[in-house]
Amino acid sequence: MTVPPRPDAQLHFGVFFQGVNHTTIWSDPASGSQIDFETFRRVAQTAERGLFDAFFLGEGLRLREQDGKILELDIAGRPDAIAQLAALAGVTRHIGLVATQNTTYNEPADLARRLSGLDLISGGRAGWNAVTTDNAWTGENFRRGGYLEHAQRYERAGEFLDIARAIWDSWRDGAIAASQQSASWASEDAIRPVERSSDHFQVTITPTLPRSPQGHPVIFQAGDSPTGRDFAATHAEVIFSRHGTHFDEALAFADDIRARLRAAGRPDDDIKILPGTQIVLAEKESEVEEKVRWVKDGQYTGQTALSLAGQVWGRDLSHLDPDGPLPTEDPEHRAISETRGAPRHGQDPHAIAREWRARAEAENLSLREVVIATTERSGFAGTPAQVADELARWVRHGAVDGFNVSPYLVPTGLDEIVDWLIPELQERGVYRTEYTGTTLRHHLALPEPLTHRS
Amino acid sequence: MGVFALGIELDGEGFHPDAWRRATHAPDRLLTGETLRTRVAAAENAGCTLATFADSILPPDAVAGRIDAVTRASFVAAATSTIGLVPTVETTYAEPFHTSSQIATLDYASRGRAGWIAERIDDPRAAAAWGRPRITGEDELAREYRDSIEVTRRLWDSWEDDAVIRDHPNGRFLDRNKLHYIDFRGATFSVKGPAIVPRPPQGQPVVLGADGDVDVRLVAADSVAAAIESAEQARSAGTPLAFAEIDVTLDTPGATAVERFGVAPSNSPARLAFSGSAAALVDLLTHLSAHLDGVRLHPAVIDEDLPVLTREVLPALLRTGVTHRPVPGSTLRANLGLARPANRYAAAH
Ligand SMILES: Cc1cc2nc3c(=O)[nH]c(=O)nc-3n(C[C@H](O)[C@H](O)[C@H](O)COP(=O)(O)O)c2cc1C
Numbered sequence: 001m002t003v004p005p006r007p008d009a010q011l012h013f014g015v016f017f018q019g020v021n022h023t024t025i026w027s028d029p030a031s032g033s034q035i036d037f038e039t040f041r042r043v044a045q046t047a048e049r050g051l052f053d054a055f056f057l058g059e060g061l062r063l064r065e066q067d068g069k070i071l072e073l074d075i076a077g078r079p080d081a082i083a084q085l086a087a088l089a090g091v092t093r094h095i096g097l098v099a100t101q102n103t104t105y106n107e108p109a110d111l112a113r114r115l116s117g118l119d120l121i122s123g124g125r126a127g128w129n130a131v132t133t134d135n136a137w138t139g140e141n142f143r144r145g146g147y148l149e150h151a152q153r154y155e156r157a158g159e160f161l162d163i164a165r166a167i168w169d170s171w172r173d174g175a176i177a178a179s180q181q182s183a184s185w186a187s188e189d190a191i192r193p194v195e196r197s198s199d200h201f202q203v204t205i206t207p208t209l210p211r212s213p214q215g216h217p218v219i220f221q222a223g224d225s226p227t228g229r230d231f232a233a234t235h236a237e238v239i240f241s242r243h244g245t246h247f248d249e250a251l252a253f254a255d256d257i258r259a260r261l262r263a264a265g266r267p268d269d270d271i272k273i274l275p276g277t278q279i280v281l282a283e284k285e286s287e288v289e290e291k292v293r294w295v296k297d298g299q300y301t302g303q304t305a306l307s308l309a310g311q312v313w314g315r316d317l318s319h320l321d322p323d324g325p326l327p328t329e330d331p332e333h334r335a336i337s338e339t340r341g342a343p344r345h346g347q348d349p350h351a352i353a354r355e356w357r358a359r360a361e362a363e364n365l366s367l368r369e370v371v372i373a374t375t376e377r378s379g380f381a382g383t384p385a386q387v388a389d390e391l392a393r394w395v396r397h398g399a400v401d402g403f404n405v406s407p408y409l410v411p412t413g414l415d416e417i418v419d420w421l422i423p424e425l426q427e428r429g430v431y432r433t434e435y436t437g438t439t440l441r442h443h444l445a446l447p448e449p450l451t452h453r454s
Numbered sequence: 455m456g457v458f459a460l461g462i463e464l465d466g467e468g469f470h471p472d473a474w475r476r477a478t479h480a481p482d483r484l485l486t487g488e489t490l491r492t493r494v495a496a497a498e499n500a501g502c503t504l505a506t507f508a509d510s511i512l513p514p515d516a517v518a519g520r521i522d523a524v525t526r527a528s529f530v531a532a533a534t535s536t537i538g539l540v541p542t543v544e545t546t547y548a549e550p551f552h553t554s555s556q557i558a559t560l561d562y563a564s565r566g567r568a569g570w571i572a573e574r575i576d577d578p579r580a581a582a583a584w585g586r587p588r589i590t591g592e593d594e595l596a597r598e599y600r601d602s603i604e605v606t607r608r609l610w611d612s613w614e615d616d617a618v619i620r621d622h623p624n625g626r627f628l629d630r631n632k633l634h635y636i637d638f639r640g641a642t643f644s645v646k647g648p649a650i651v652p653r654p655p656q657g658q659p660v661v662l663g664a665d666g667d668v669d670v671r672l673v674a675a676d677s678v679a680a681a682i683e684s685a686e687q688a689r690s691a692g693t694p695l696a697f698a699e700i701d702v703t704l705d706t707p708g709a710t711a712v713e714r715f716g717v718a719p720s721n722s723p724a725r726l727a728f729s730g731s732a733a734a735l736v737d738l739l740t741h742l743s744a745h746l747d748g749v750r751l752h753p754a755v756i757d758e759d760l761p762v763l764t765r766e767v768l769p770a771l772l773r774t775g776v777t778h779r780p781v782p783g784s785t786l787r788a789n790l791g792l793a794r795p796a797n798r799y800a801a802a803h
Binding site: 026027035036037041060061062063069070071072073074075076077078079080082083084086087088089090091105106107108109110113114117118120121122123140141142143145176177178179180181182184185186191201202203204205206207208209210301302303304 | 517531549552630643
């Protein structure tokens with residue numbers, strides 16, 4: 001093994017509470033409600049026991065559909081992120097609370113206010129995963145009605161963040177009266193109204209909140225296109241990436257982000273990169289593969305396999321037998337639609353079908369078995385010691401700064417990670433042994449907000 | 455007449471402009487979770503039926519700082535067990551889809567104790583803050599108010615109670631026949647649905663407001679007679695419950711109400727203004743309990759008036775049975791004597 005460039009690097013963990021898809025196993029008797037508050041409390045408090053940096057909620061503002069019908073396979077139904085995190089702030093003390101909130105179907109004054117409310121009430125623990133949303137049909141639930149093109153969404157997102165930051169900086173530090181004998185509760189000239197006028201926004205507001213103990217909510221970004229990466233290099237403090245399975249790919253992504261940061265005039269360690277991942281642990285090495293198979297089996301039910309195949313073939317295949325062969329006819333001649341939340345969007349269906357057929361023939365697999373065999377395991381599997389070694393290697397070689405772990409089971413899916421893996425990481429000196437600060441920014445070892453650098 | 459519910463407004467430091475000078479903490483402690491938690495706990499322990507949280511996107515008057523009401527209510531949701539939690543969300547510019555999700559989420563976090571005060575805002579500064587064309591005129595404001603409540607309520611019903619079927623053998627987590635597009639079309643916006651939050655524990659969280667399709671009418675009246683008359687009108691128009699809005703300034707151990715703020719200080723000409731002793735307030739509330747379903751008390755100074763309410767006023771009302779402690783484990787609707795509504799879409803098939 002080569003000498004690690006960052007021998008003292010520390011691993012950061014967030015827990016990403018998967019909203020809506022098939023990656024959470026719901027058939028297991030240990031699988032609890034996806035919506036009861038108790039589930040969220042349990043996961044957040046377990047993560048806090050494991051000294052995680054953050055508890056993280058995704059967002060989706062319309063139920064997914066396939067063939068024009070609501071998808072029945074989805075573990076759908078999720079809370080409003082900010083309200084839910086505010087409730088969790090009341091029953092936790094240290095852990096960061098990150099809300100995914102899109103910039104397309106919100107208005108900056110309202111969202112910035114909610115986020116800084118969460119930040120203040122939690123004592124400086126809020127984060128915002130600013131996404132632009134790639135689901136075209138979500139607009140039908142909002143006053144806007146329509147949809148913005150990809151480039152315009154990022155344009156709007158950039159302006160949105162500028163306004164949000166201006167709002168968060170609008171109160172001079174010490175604006176609030178130091179004593180009850182002062183002339184007024186806040187000195188009038190210490191609060192500057194924010195006025196912005198652009199193609200996307202005409203906003204004038206007198207903000208109602210001071211800065212929190214961490215200055216601003218920490219800005220996360222999740223989006224992978226070149227525009228998305230540049231957006232991160234300009235605005236973000238943490239990237240929630242999808243490059244958390246192959247070391248080389250993760251390193252290439254990190255190098256690309258570092259280059260973009262330098263181009264944006266920022267130090268190249270100014271962003272923490274935390275890919276989403278899944279971790280499967282078994283106590284003995286001989287049990288690992290069985291556990292991995294069990295997880296995949298629970299995630300890819302027959303109906304899920306048919307649904308995924310249906311997205312490739314461009315038609316409803318739910319009448320087929322998942323334990324039978326692949327469809328004999330060819331897929332439709334069109335790229336998989338990016339709307340309605342299809343995971344393989346943009347890919348060539350014929351190429352996928354060819355790959356699947358070859359695999360089925362070579363190994364004599366059923367449709368469901370092909371889907372399972374060709375679906376990569378995302379993340380890590382092994383004994384706690386093996387996984388700890390691997391994670392330490394990733395972070396010490398600069399491929400990542402940590403991971404956002406999605407438990408494949410709620411509410412108990414984090415227990416093994418906290419009880420088995422965290423002690424191994426601590427033993428290797430790559431993970432904290434106590435919280436040393438109270439804010440999310442501090443947990444992540446981030447510098448001052450971008451607008452507050454001297 | 456069934457229950458008589460006691461609501462308390464816990465926004466800011468109280469309605470009096472000088473309330474912040476009389477708080478038990480330094481001015482900047484207002485915007486902390488700790489202050490909020492302590493006050494809500496005091497109101498809950500005393501037996502209040504609900505706590506309300508005023509809000510606006512615009513700064514309040516004397517105190518320029520305010521955390522949004524949904525966030526405040528949510529913060530205390532899991533740490534309380536009986537008190538109803540009722541934030542204000544303005545209807546004029548907010549997205550009803552978001553409003554519906556926020557209140558439904560509060561209902562889950564509080565296990566069925568969420569309410570919503572629906573309120574118009576008629577101020578050009580609000581439009582400028584939202585960056586939206588201004589909505590002016592009584593008709594337009596009423597339309598946004600009506601449509602916002604309508605969309606929110608339909609979204610709460612857009613999942614039937616048993617839409618989550620977890621039918622593992624057939625790989626179906628949901629039953630799409632129990633999920634409904636609300637297909638709302640109004641004059642200025644439309645909303646497709648269904649909600650992303652499953653139907654909340656109460657089915658329909660309790661909606662409060664000055665008019666419209668609400669569960670609780672907040673009666674604006676500056677005399678007892680007018681309040682009683684408005685309540686009767688509201689009920690004959692089909693609103694289940696009517697609450698009076700009362701500004702209260704109480705005699706405290708250190709100073710009488712009059713010594714504190716002079717005679718009859720009131721926040722608003724549209725509220726009853728009470729100034730005096732705990733015993734006199736008990737008499738007034740006892741009298742009102744024969745005609746109204748509840749009150750919302752607005753303390754002049756939360757840190758001065760809330761202790762008198764919790765030590766003297768509520769115990770007296772509980773003792774005489776004018777009001778009742780909310781029952782642990784039951785919903786705000788149940789504590790108000792309201793039934794859990796049937797799902798409007800479930801009836802259709
Ligand atoms: C790891 C990851 C997680 C994401 N999570 C969400 C989410 O929870 N909600 C959402 O609306 N979009 C989410 N997105 C979508 C992005 O915000 C973005 O809209 C999408 O990736 C298209 O932008 P891009 O072309 O730059 O990738 C996520 C993207 C990534 C890479």
